Amino acid sequence: MSDFTNGFWSWYIGAISLVSILGCGWLLWVAGKAKVTVQAGQVADNTTGHVWDENLQEYNNPLPRWWMWLFILTIVFSLAYLVIFPGLGSFSGSLKWSTEGEHKQDLTSMRAQVAPLYAEFAVQPAEALAKDPRAMAIGERLFMNNCSQCHGSDGRGSKSYPNLTNANSAWLGERGAAHIVQTMTQGRTGVMPAMGAAIGGDAEISQLANYVLSLSASPHNEIKAFSGKKLFSACAACHGMDGKGNKALGAPNLTDDYWLHGWGEAAIANIVKNGKNNVMPAQASNLTAEQIHVVSAYVLSLSRSGLPGEPARPAAPASPPKPP
Ligand code: HEC
Numbered sequence: 001m002s003d004f005t006n007g008f009w010s011w012y013i014g015a016i017s018l019v020s021i022l023g024c025g026w027l028l029w030v031a032g033k034a035k036v037t038v039q040a041g042q043v044a045d046n047t048t049g050h051v052w053d054e055n056l057q058e059y060n061n062p063l064p065r066w067w068m069w070l071f072i073l074t075i076v077f078s079l080a081y082l083v084i085f086p087g088l089g090s091f092s093g094s095l096k097w098s099t100e101g102e103h104k105q106d107l108t109s110m111r112a113q114v115a116p117l118y119a120e121f122a123v124q125p126a127e128a129l130a131k132d133p134r135a136m137a138i139g140e141r142l143f144m145n146n147c148s149q150c151h152g153s154d155g156r157g158s159k160s161y162p163n164l165t166n167a168n169s170a171w172l173g174e175r176g177a178a179h180i181v182q183t184m185t186q187g188r189t190g191v192m193p194a195m196g197a198a199i200g201g202d203a204e205i206s207q208l209a210n211y212v213l214s215l216s217a218s219p220h221n222e223i224k225a226f227s228g229k230k231l232f233s234a235c236a237a238c239h240g241m242d243g244k245g246n247k248a249l250g251a252p253n254l255t256d257d258y259w260l261h262g263w264g265e266a267a268i269a270n271i272v273k274n275g276k277n278n279v280m281p282a283q284a285s286n287l288t289a290e291q292i293h294v295v296s297a298y299v300l301s302l303s304r305s306g307l308p309g310e311p312a313r314p315a316a317p318a319s320p321p322k323p324p
């Protein structure tokens with residue numbers, strides 16, 4: 001209960017709650033004590049004097065006992081509840097119970113349940129885990145919950161979100177468990193500087209873009225590409241003289257047909273002019289080190305299935321292990 005920014009509101013809400021409950025008790029007491037006032041000329045026949053539909057009279061009988069006790073019980077219950085559980089302003093209750101605390105407790109007991117399984121996984125290299133259907137079932141679920149919103153449920157990514165099922169040559173980093181674990185733990189930021197001014201005007205940028213297209217044998221304008229070649233020396237520091245990229249810098253291979261930020265002259269001209277700051281947030285606060293290890297094996301298996309010469313991913317077991 002830390003939502004109150006100042007003590008006054010805690011007291012204010014607490015007072016309203018208490019006054020309402022005590023008000024109910026008071027109402028009950030007053031209603032029980034109220035006497036019918038007999039006016040001059042009336043007979044004291046225990047009616048309120050209200051008459052409807054010619055002869056329907058309202059009697060002034062006391063509340064039924066059971067009903068009154070139920071009412072009193074409700075009041076006692078509310079007061080006891082407010083002593084035990086949080087409800088009175090920022091008073092946290094004698095049990096110190098909170099939804100957050102309950103969630104943490106659930107999480108701890110769940111983690112304790114799956115700890116032996118994770119301990120077994122932790123001592124195996126990711127390569128071996130990628131062949132274990134139990135680890136892959138858990139890895140898939142963790143991937144769906146933590147990665148799929150950006151990388152797609154099949155890991156194929158989308159514009160600016162890398163496809164994780166590619167061959168190594170199309171990866172920004174060196175495909176492998178170490179790179180995947182590091183990316184998840186620390187996040188990554190791919191920085192392509194804005195280089196429009198360094199290259200020149202739109203004409204030069206168009207020439208350069210056509211040269212970049214020629215690197216992957218994509219359709220391009222030969223003459224422009226010829227003039228663009230010398231401009232590429234400004235890019236070679238990161239993307240390499242041959243345009244094959246530099247994994248240590250995260251500079252992508254420009255000679256393949258995988259385009260993280262879109263294909264074509266316009267997309268290339270755009271990234272040259274405006275640069276790109278591509279951020280993957282670190283996941284270490286969502287996932288434990290053991291979970292990251294399992295997800296890295298899952299991503300490794302994703303990145304390999306279907307590629308020539310790579311093992312296929314093991315099928316999920318009929319009844320997957322309990323979720324971590
Ligand atoms: C908020 C979006 C987002 C989420 C969530 C996310 N990623 Fe990423 N991821 C990115 C972006 C953007 C990049 C590219 C960063 C760059 O350009 O360097 C990336 C890069 C990567 C890379 C490096 C790819 C390469 O080509 O080298 C790996 C591996 C990766 N993510 C795995 C994961 C895993 C596993 C998860 C889930 C635990 C995850 N990501 C969650 C956005 C995300």
Ligand code: HEC
Nearest residue numbers: 190191192195234235238250251252258259260261262278
């Ligand atoms: C300082 C290093 C650096 C320099 C210099 C640089 N780039 Fe890049 N470039 C990068 C990085 C890093 C990325 C990937 C950004 C990301 O992670 O999303 C990138 C991405 C790109 C892409 C997108 C590739 C794709 O798959 O969509 C193109 C195209 C590109 N650069 C072209 C160029 C050209 C042309 C030049 C020269 C004018 C150049 N770059 C200069 C680092 C550099």
